[in-house]
Amino acid sequence: MDTSEERQPHKPLLEVSADEAGQKLFQFLIRRTGLPGGAVMKLVRTGQVRVDGKRSKPYDRLAQGSMVRIPPRLAEELQNASAQAPDTADTAAAPDSVGASHSPPLVIIAKGDGILAIDKPAGLPTHGGTGHTDSIASRLSAMLPEATFAPTPAHRLDKDTSGVLLAATSYTALTALQQAFQTRTVEKRYLAWVSGKFPSGGPYSLEDSLAKSGRPGSQKMHTDASNGKRAVSHVRLVRSTKNASLVEVRLLTGRTHQIRLQLASRGFPLIGDVKYGGPGGSPLLLHAWRIAFPADVLPGRSAQEYFSLPCWPEPYAVMSRPDEWPRTPTAPWSF
Template identity: 55%
Template sequence: MPSVSHCVVTPEEAGQKLFQYLSRRLGKDVPKSLLMRLVRTGQVRVDGRRAKPFDRLRVGQTVRIPPVRLDEPEKPNDETQACDERLFLPILYQSNGVLAINKPAGLPVQPGTGWTDCVAARLAVMFPEAPFQPTPAHRLDRDTSGVLLAGTSYEGLRRLQEMFRFGGIGKDYLAVAKGRVDAPAHLVDALGKAGPVGRERVVVGAGKRAEAELMPLRPGKNFSLVLVRLLTGRTHQIRVQLASRGHPLLGDMKYGGGGGPLHLHAWRITLPEVTVSVLPDWEGDMAVSEDDLTPF
C-alpha cells in the first residue's frame, strides 16, 4: 500500500509551480484533474500548509504528497537493460542545468502517433534518479541529426527556452544541397503552412519571417556542402528556403530532394557560456571534416 511521501525541493526543481512539480514527480499518467483535486482538498501541503496549484516552490521546502495508486512498471530484465544502454544518446556537454546530446537521424524528439522511441523517452532511461527529468528545450526534425539541448533543472530549461524564443543562441547547420551553390547569400522569406491536416507543407509566401545566412563550403556540379546559420527558427526553415531557390536538400523527399537519408545536421550551438559542436556521420563524397569548417 503506497504511503505518504515528504519530498524536499532540490535546487534543480526550484522555481516550478506546484502543479508542474507534482506532475513530474508522479508521472504523466496521473490525470491533471486528480492532481488539482489533491492540492485543492489540502492533501498536498507545502511546509505543512495548504498551497495553491500554481504557487512556485523554493529550495528546501517540503512537499507532502499523499499516496496515489499507479500501476507498477514492469522491472526490466538484464537483457532489456543492456538494450536500453545501447540506445543511450551521446552526451556532448553537461553543466549548469544544460545537457547537450548528439541526436541521431530518424529519432523524434517527442513521442507521437506511431512513435514511442524518442529523445525524451531515452533521457528518462538515461537519468532515472535525476531530481529533475532532463527535458528537451527545442526540437529538431525527426530526420535531422546533431546537437540538441535539454534542461537538467527547471531554471536551466526555462533559460534555454527563453534564449531560443528571444535570441541569444547561435545555430549553425550543415546540409548537402542539390546543384551548385558557390556564393554566400542572405535568405529572407515569409513561411507559412498549407495543405490538409496531417499532410501540411511549409511554403514561401504569407507567414512568419524566416531569416538565415547561407555559406558554401564545398561547391559541386551536382551537390554542394553548405553551412546555414539560422537567425530565426521556423518549421522546416532550411529545407524550404533552399528548395524554393532550386537547391532542395539531398534526401528531402517532401521538398523535392529525392529519397535516401536527409542530409541536414545541427553542427554547432553557441551559448553565452559554451559552444557545442559535433560532425555528421555522413560517408563517402558527403563526409565532412574539420578542414571543411576551418574558416568558421
C-alpha cells in the first residue's frame, strides 16, 4: 500500500480560520503562501489546490473550517521558510536599517472585534514602497506574526500625517471597514496648524476639483476644474495665535493631499508643509485626531469612536479635545 502521504513531514493542508472566512481562494493563498498572483492562479487552475477534497476556482469564497490542500513541495518550502525566519518579537519597535524611518513604536489605541486602532506616528508610511521597507503594514505583521489573517490597514494616511489609523485583523472586518470608507459612512476629523489668521465663525465648506501632476515620487496636487476629482472639506477655527491658526477639518472626501492643497490654495498653508508653500523649520502639523462610525458598520456592533491628540511641541501643543462640531450649517467659502 502506498503510504507516502502518511510519511509527509509537513501536512499540505491549510485550515480556514474564522478571521479568514469569506475570502476568495485566490486571496487566501496569496496571504498564506506569499506567492505572486500568477503562480497562485496556475496552481488552482491546474488542479494542484483542492478545497475540502474538491477542485475549486480562484474566486470561490472559503468557509470557516474548510481545508485547503496545497502541493506537498510548497508546504515544505513554507515550513522551511518559517523555521529560518528571524525572531520578530521586537521588530515593531526596531525598523529595518534600509529605508527605516526611525519612528517610535506603534501605539495601539483600541483592539477588539477585528479592529486595531493605531496612533500612527508622522514619518511612517501606511504601506511599504520604493525606499520604504518600514511601514505600518510591516510593523503590524511583526507584532502579530502568528495571526492567520495578516493585520491590514483599512485605509491610509499620508506618510507625514500622524493620527488615528484603523487596521483589520479579520477579513470580515476589513471588507466592512473598506465599504464604510468608500461610502463615506466614516466620519474623519483632522487638526492642523496653518500659517495666517483663519476666519472665525463657520464651519466653512471648501469644495474643489483636484488632480495630480508631476512624475511618480514627486507628484503634487493642483486644482483642475475640467479633469479633477471632487474634493470637499468642512473647516472651522479652533484657536489662533499672532501668526498661525489651529483649525479642525472634517473630511468628506479623501483625495491625496486634499487638506494641504485646499487650505494652501486659500492662503493658509500648513505649517511644515514646504511642498505647498508652508513655512519650514517644523514637521508637518497635520493630525487625524478622530474617526467615528455609526452602529452596524460591523454587524451587531454599536457606534464607535477612536481618537488621539497630537504630540506637538509648544506653541502648537493641543492638550484637550476640540469642542463638539457646531450644529449650524456650513457657510460657503467667500474670503
